[in-house]
Amino acid sequence: MITVKSREAAWQEANRIFPTDYEKDDRASANAGYPIYMSTAEGENSWISDLGCRLELNIMNRKTKGIDTVNIHIEPEPEITESSVWYSSEIREMCIANNFYNHGNIKEYSDLLEFVEKHEPTPINIYKAAKDILDHTSGQEQTVTNIMFMIRNDIVRTFYEIA
Numbered sequence: 779m780i781t782v783k784s785r786e787a788a789w790q791e792a793n794r795i796f797p798t799d800y801e802k803d804d805r806a807s808a809n810a811g812y813p814i815y816m817s818t819a820e821g822e823n824s825w826i827s828d829l830g831c832r833l834e835l836n837i838m839n840r841k842t843k844g845i846d847t848v849n850i851h852i853e854p855e856p857e858i859t860e861s862s863v864w865y866s867s868e869i870r871e872m873c874i875a876n877n878f879y880n881h882g883n884i885k886e887y888s889d890l891l892e893f894v895e896k897h898e899p900t901p902i903n904i905y906k907a908a909k910d911i912l913d914h915t916s917g918q919e920q921t922v923t924n925i926m927f928m929i930r931n932d933i934v935r936t937f938y939e940i941a
Contacts, residue, residue, distance in 0.1 A: 857941040866891035882914030
């Protein structure tokens with residue numbers, strides 16, 4: 779059994795293995811209910827069945843006078859969508875728990891929380907929030923990257939959807 783990630787790769791593999799040229803046989807395809815590709819070589823009883831999720835190569839074996847079957851399974855990589863969220867209430871809780879934003883006024887603090895509510899937690903937005911927090915924090919030995927790490931690990935929630 780051979781496994782590939784795409785139909786194109788399956789056909790490339792079939793072309794490498796199949797001993798002759800081939801062409802679609804409309805009559806055999808109609809009877810089978812799926813595409814059948816027959817060898818074009820004289821006296822060669824070999825064919826490829828396109829079963830959608832795999833190609834089945836049926837190759838005539840002259841030594842045994844039988845048919846050898848090779849399956850090429852197509853297992854594409856799943857489509858994965860990632861989405862992330864963050865909440866101003868959790869930024870607020872982080873600031874309180876770590877004595878952050880202790881050197882800013884209510885308007886500045888409200889602007890930070892509003893920024894979080896209106897923007898997705900991309901790396902640049904996490905940086906902007908962390909920089910704002912650091913700029914309004916005194917008496918702490920913190921770096922912007924340290925606060926970014928805290929936000930990414932403790933605040934940002936990431937969700938995955940597999941199609």
